[in-house]
Amino acid sequence: MEILAFGVQADEKPLIEHAFQDHHEVRCLDVFLNEDTAPIAAGYEIVSSSVNAELDAPVLETLAAGGTRMIAQRSTGFNNIDLRVAERLGMTVARVSYYSPYAVAEFAWTLALAVNRRIVRAATRTRDFDFRLDGLMGRDLHGRTAGVLGTGKIGEAFARIAHGFGMRLLGWDVAENPACAELGMRYVDKDQLLAESDLVSLHVPLMPQTQHLIDAAALKAMKDDAILVNSSRGGLVDTAALVAELREGRFTGVGLDVYESEAGLFFLDKSLEAIEDDTLARLVTFPNVLVTSHQAYYTEDALRQIVAATVRNVLDYTAGRRSENVLVPHS
Ligand SMILES: NC(=O)c1ccc[n+]([C@@H]2O[C@H](COP(=O)([O-])OP(=O)(O)OC[C@H]3O[C@@H](n4cnc5c(N)ncnc54)[C@H](O)[C@@H]3O)[C@@H](O)[C@H]2O)c1
Helix, strand or coil: CEEEEEECCCHHHHHHHHCCCCCCCCEECCCCCCCHHHHHHHCCCEECCCCCCCEEEHHHHHHCCCCCCCEEEECCCCCCCHHHHHHCCCCCCCCCCCHHHHHHHHHHHHHHHHCCCCCHHHHHHCCCCCCCCCCCCCCCCCCCCEECCCCCHHHHHHHHHHHCCCCCCEECCCCCCCCHHHHHCCCCCCHHHCCCCEEECCCCCCCCCCCEEEEHHHHCCCCCCCEEEECCCHHEHHHEEEEEEEECCCEEEEEEEECCCCCCCCCCCCCCCCCCCCCHHHCCCCCCEEECCCCCCCCCHHHHHHHHHHHHHHHHHHHCCCCCCCEEEEC
């Protein structure tokens, strides 16, 4: 059988082709799966989609009409897939429930450290042979407080690094993680975490209950000199409210690997176009903000694991087996 994979990055293509070689043919496309591209999938029973695919009702209906029966999503998060519609259409949807949490946690730390120590500004200056230190002052993290919202696999990996820095740990989650408690993490309510943390890092999934978890009120509850890092999903933060706070001169730094309106922008070269998104355009002008384009997962190790799990998901589907990666049909 030939599988159609959408949204394949150049680095990812050889990994996908190699992983599928003993099993199925695979055709890799760099375009993302959305309403415009879904008709390409006509005749493909199995389609693999990437993190920024828009698998809403019209796209799923187009896929089903073209004969697609299985979607192998190459990410952990699945907030981009309308599972109810997929189930109604009788499709199987599988995701990758586990891959290196270190890839994302280490990247969240990369953002936190870069904004704290003004690394981008410093590197830009030294390229210009401007060796002044004015405006580059950061703060020790040792002895300060890290607040982790979502203490699952990635939140735990993030907390372990914070522990290594000698930080006090606060956590917020619907379920306490004993491994985090063992590190000395104290679980508190969200307001207390926001009020006491010098560094706030988001690691909960995006779902209706967590949409705009960091809204205007949450931002106001944070310390004026806090660092905010979001490497989970853009919709967790009300970006317009964040811009309003940044305009007031608040926060030591903000590191964002995700953005609520990233679909149609992230992973693409828009450098020659006029950016229509005024919120994003304003966001990147703040000297204390660093935006990256959803690259936290993008390590060789994580990609290999994602691709291997995707192959397993496809083989499970063709053999009629279920695994913990299957989102629909519900067992
Ligand atoms: N930027 C990237 O490249 C990237 C890559 C992978 C994952 N992610 C994001 O990171 C998220 C976390 O991944 P993970 O592997 O740690 O997931 P996980 O399931 O191990 O952890 C998620 C945690 O959030 C908690 N949680 C769920 N709903 C909650 C709620 N309503 N209130 C409070 N806590 C809640 C869960 O109890 C769990 O402890 C993913 O959902 C995904 O959105 C981003």
